[in-house]
Amino acid sequence: MGFTYDEVLEAYIKLKSYIYYDSSNLYMRQRLAIFETNLPNDLDIMVERGLFQKFATAYDVQFDPEEKLKLYEKKLRIFTEALNSHHKNPSYFNYYLSDISAKLLPKKIKDIHEHSKIITNKRTAEEYQIERSLVFIDAPIEIHLISVLWILKHGVDLDSKLSNNCFGNRLILNHERTAVVQGSGLFKPYQKQYQKWRDGSVDVARSHLESGNNVLMLNLDIKDFFHSVRIPAEKLNIPPFNINSKRDSLQAKNSLVAIFCRIHEQFTELIANDYKTPYDFGSEVMDEEGNVHHYILPIGLLSSFVLANDYLIDFDQRIAKKSKPVYYGRYVDDILMVIVNPIIPSEKSRDNIKALNFSFSEYRNKLEEMVYNDAYEHLAQDDYKELSDLEQIVLENFYPVLLLIDKPGFLKPNDTSHIKVTPKEERLFKLNDYDRLYCQSDKTLLYYFDKDESSLVIDKLKRDLEEKSSEFRNYEDAEDEQDFEESAYHLLYDGTEGKIRTLKDYKEDKFGLTVYLSKKIFNALRRADKLSDEDAEKVVRFFRGKNTLTLYSLWERVFVYLLVNNKATAYVKFYLSCVKSILALNPKSSVDIEMEDYQENVLEFLHISHELALSLDPTFLSRSKEADRLFTFSVNTFKTEHPYFEKVVLDPRDSDSFVERYRRSNLIRHHFAAQPLISYTNEYKTDKNFTEIKLDF
Structure with missing residues (x-):
């Protein structure tokens, strides 16, 4: 058997x-x-x-x-x-x-304004070049x-065999740690594990500051981890x-x-x-x-989470033995470390036992021996004093677990004629004894807190984390509910906030958008007053061009947001805006795939988002003649621009539509249904609107 x-x-x-x-x-x-x-x-x-x-x-x-x-x-x-x-x-x-096979989605779109000193709200272009892609197994x-x-x-x-310092994607094991517990669960809940990992570092750092110690926090993120294993x-x-x-x-x-x-x-x-x-x-x-x-490791295969954690178990042990942090936490490939009384090059006094002092010349000699047989890797040629302060501190405190090397050629853009690269961007940290695990330079963050200085910064960081943790638990009609503009952007000031001359830049706020859309959806499901046309238009206008491509994970939520507020025309306009942006995608040299095939992957993700939203209310678009005509006409027109639209089923009530399939397989988003248990009744066989508060039995 x-x-x-x-x-x-x-x-x-x-x-x-x-x-x-x-x-x-x-x-x-x-x-x-x-x-x-x-x-x-x-x-x-x-x-x-x-x-x-x-x-x-x-x-x-x-x-x-x-x-x-x-x-x-x-x-x-x-x-x-x-x-x-x-x-x-x-x-x-x-x-x-x-x-x-594989499915590809854009991870990073080339910013045409990256090196411009002009602050602009323009996010649309004739073409969107992809710098990096996320590749799922299909x-x-x-x-x-x-x-x-x-x-x-x-x-x-x-x-x-993993230690408690590893937080991400941990299996729910029995008390003896010999088997996964019975039931439907496989991994420990993401929200709780992520919060424990993130908050733990701040709590430990704050505690040691209060005890009279200097504290250093280091955050590392491994580049393209799953495909670099x-x-x-x-x-x-x-x-x-x-x-x-x-x-x-x-x-x-x-x-x-x-x-x-x-x-x-x-x-x-x-x-x-x-x-x-x-x-x-x-x-x-x-x-x-x-x-x-x-x-x-295939992204999207559940076993990859387990293998990813196991792959870094040696790194976990080396950090504990060599660097001895008071806090070490790893969330898959995202690493947080806290050490007390670290070596700060600008402040340290040389130890009278020379062997205890970090020697950059000796480090370079050892590094030459370690990477000489790798055609891609070369040691950092700069003298110690020419390294950035961050690089110096990391080497002093985390070598030999972490190495500093010149950025391998394959990690550099193929076309660098338009890019001004600084020496700092030409180097990166590597995990020692791992062939291709590099830490992303732009995501390597180091925080140093002096015991004799104010602790207000870390106190505020702790409060901000607590506030963010509670955001998704507070769905009641709150008087402190933010406007869309306030939720959608981070304004970055260089000086006093609220002055035009100190506005340095701004960035789209994915977290703020997620909270805003979620609160608006749940409020609409509980009360009769709906969204204004003006507010719906703001959201549609925001999700254009580069914004809609980089925030594709929010597409389904935007569709539901417009659906529960009965904004059918805005819904179709949002769909069409996304399609136009997708048809302007160009993977170019970032990945070896035909442009049409890449676009089809993203169009498919859009259409799944659309059909999941419609599975809550299959007749939503058909109840608005204007929206229904616009959608049908536009999809038929797109057939001449991309072959994917030949496969699109226009009528969500068609037996071949995925709207129907999501209902039959009970895969609708039940938390967006006004009456969550409705899909367990015979109503799922009808066109019943699951977002209606009142039910006609």
Whole structure:
């Protein structure tokens, strides 16, 4: 006996629960809707149904009509048999492995005003060049299910070895730390873990300041972490059981590991060969024959969280032994450290024991020995006195765990003719003994607090963190509710606030926008008075050009915001504004992909956001003739500009629409429904508006 149906079902429940609460990877949500409704995205429905019957026959899975199984339950039974019989008949997983691809979204848009001294509100342009992209794995639910099963069988051992200093994506283990607890949960809640990680550093720093110690806080962020990981293939590829065993139970467990490794092998090969992002790293992970010997981590695969934490466990231990911080916290690839009475180069007196003093010349000699065989890396050539004060302090306090090297060529823009690069931007920190883990220069932050100076800054930081932590808990109609303008921007002053001549710059405030939209949505769900046309127009006008592209994670929330306030025309205008900006995207040299394909990935994310919003109220647009005509006409017009629109289903009540699929698979956003339990009734089969307060039974 290999895996039982109950084990597979438990893994599926945990996977669905994760996808349900996740708001970042909408592609997975779409895949889950396909899995549960049997309505494929691109394939003909008869092909998909024929495939289902083919695998049921191939693995001799029969269903008793009396059981009245749901579609996903039938699929899980086939999955269970296919996994247990993989060593005899691999056709099932070979098919789903061949369906692994990638989805790309813009992570950073080139700022055409970056080096200008002009402060401007212009965010639109004829073209938007992408500097960096976020690449998700796009795989069937059957592949994600293998990932969760691997976590339950093997990931637990890795997580149990982590220290309490590792906060991000920790499994919910039992008291003995031998298994994930029963139920739908898999990872500890993000909000609580993130808050503990962030607030812990401030609390410790504040406590030591009050005790009469100088305090240094260092924040590091690893660049392109998941795709910069290099996990030796043999580390994952060695089955934990005898591969020659004739027992089916052992063969099934070996098959799980083998399939899991093939997922990583195919994705690594795909990104290295077809996309070459974050740079052309093929020679680092494949031999001359094209065989993959090191894996990267697929973003969007749940097991990547566990492997990412395990990959940095040596770094965690080195920091504890060498630097001895009073606080060390890591949230996946985001690192916070606090040390007391640090060495400050401008203030230190040389120790009379020379061996205890940091020597930059000796450091450079050691660094030469460490990186001489790397064609990309070179030691920092500057003299110690020419380094920035931040670089000096980090070397004095954190070497040899952290190194300072010249920025490798592949991390520099291909076209630097228009960019003025300072020496500071030409260097970065590297995690010692990790091939490609570099800390982003612009995100390396260091704070130094002197015990004899005022502690008001750290006190205010603590209060600000507490206020932000409570923002999402206060959804009541509050008199302190901010205007949209106040929520949308950070104004950066160089001097007295409120004076035009001291305004240095401004930035869009994603957190403030999220809070504003959420409060407005929940207020609209509870009361009759709705948003004014003027306020709706402000939001639509804000989300144009670069703003809408960099804030794509808020698209769904904006759609819901306009829907619950009954602003159909503004809703369509927002959709069209997003489309126009997406069609101006140009990945150029940042990633090896055709512009049309890249645009399709982003258009798909937009349309998923749109259909998730409409799943709350399928007749929303059709109730406004003006909005419905504008939407239909515009989508038909866009068909001549991009082939993606040939696949768009205009009528949300169509059985092939994902609006219908999200309702049928119960994947709507229930926290945006006025009556959250409504989707558990027969009303989900109707066009009922789930955002209405009053229900007509």
